[in-house]
Amino acid sequence: MPLPPLTGHLEARRRLARSARAGTLPQVLLFTGPAGIGKQRLALWLGQLVLCEHQDEEPCGACRSCRLVAGLAHADVHWFVPISRPKAGDTDKQVDEAAEALAGIMEERRKRPLYTPADGMASHSIASVRLLQRRASLTSVEGGRRVFIIGEADRLVAQESSPEAANATLKLLEEPPAGALFVLTTLDPRRVLPTIRSRAAPVRLHRLSDAEVRGFLREQTDPRWSAEKIEERVALAGGSIGAALTEGEDAGKAYRSAEQLLAAVIEGPGPALERALGQPAFAARGDFAAMLDALADTLGEAARGAMGQPVRRSVPAPLLRHRSPAPLLLAMEKVNEAREMAAGNVNPQVLLAVLGEDLAEVL
Ligand SMILES: [Zn+2]
Numbered sequence: 001m002p003l004p005p006l007t008g009h010l011e012a013r014r015r016l017a018r019s020a021r022a023g024t025l026p027q028v029l030l031f032t033g034p035a036g037i038g039k040q041r042l043a044l045w046l047g048q049l050v051l052c053e054h055q056d057e058e059p060c061g062a063c064r065s066c067r068l069v070a071g072l073a074h075a076d077v078h079w080f081v082p083i084s085r086p087k088a089g090d091t092d093k094q095v096d097e098a099a100e101a102l103a104g105i106m107e108e109r110r111k112r113p114l115y116t117p118a119d120g121m122a123s124h125s126i127a128s129v130r131l132l133q134r135r136a137s138l139t140s141v142e143g144g145r146r147v148f149i150i151g152e153a154d155r156l157v158a159q160e161s162s163p164e165a166a167n168a169t170l171k172l173l174e175e176p177p178a179g180a181l182f183v184l185t186t187l188d189p190r191r192v193l194p195t196i197r198s199r200a201a202p203v204r205l206h207r208l209s210d211a212e213v214r215g216f217l218r219e220q221t222d223p224r225w226s227a228e229k230i231e232e233r234v235a236l237a238g239g240s241i242g243a244a245l246t247e248g249e250d251a252g253k254a255y256r257s258a259e260q261l262l263a264a265v266i267e268g269p270g271p272a273l274e275r276a277l278g279q280p281a282f283a284a285r286g287d288f289a290a291m292l293d294a295l296a297d298t299l300g301e302a303a304r305g306a307m308g309q310p311v312r313r314s315v316p317a318p319l320l321r322h323r324s325p326a327p328l329l330l331a332m333e334k335v336n337e338a339r340e341m342a343a344g345n346v347n348p349q350v351l352l353a354v355l356g357e358d359l360a361e362v363l
Pocket of ligand 1: 051052053054059060061062063064065066067
């Protein structure tokens, strides 16, 4: 089963295609943007584009190369995703184990192209990095370019225990082999090792429009979702196909937490605010970061409203009483500061308490 078609990101596609055709495409790219918007899918699209037999604005989708990439079967496209840490004792065996794990995941994705994100403990361990180096040192199988996609590059483990592996990775990205293209993806560039980040050309990607998410769900759900379910999910998805596809409890969880927090902050000091700030719900750092993203997004939406622009998603009504966007933009800044600190080692509970006070002051 081929991958579902790429949705949205038209401007980024145009820019990437233009530089690919002009021969100015950097050899190391870092795609950044929110979860579930198709960053790795866009990386595969780019792989298709540079390998396509017809050098056009878009990959033709029909030539042998395009079909192999879409079927995750092109010998020169290497897609690395986070995996569980290999258990073998011996280094070479660990690399083999990593190769098998990746092959297994690709096999799964061929069967079920709408995959779920890697679990929180998966990473790009030293074994994956050694495998990447091994593959990068080989020549092209098909005689054309080679494409290396490293999904969730923030999960590349810092390799203090193995300086030679770390140095080899840096050298690979600093002087990529001729014809090799590396595309790294991440939610947040600040979480990528600085030595790697500084070697990559950033490509910032954005949330999809509700219409794009809706279009995807109409075409790609199997069995087809009802119009009612689609509208429900689109409303909760915040421009992320991944969020729209998440079943049950998790759907819109980040947005609901963000709305509860905002409602409590607006209501002012009292039991609701204490409850909102005391919530122990953010067991995983990723959940906390997702809530902060949803918070910034909701405030941004309210700021649009305050500037008289149409609001694209539901926003707590009291936020819309602001006549000027200034306090909302200030609140967004506070959220972004907290977001930055959340990437470090600060306790989410402490951050949330401080953020709650800051927001109460400006809103
Ligand atoms: Zn093609």
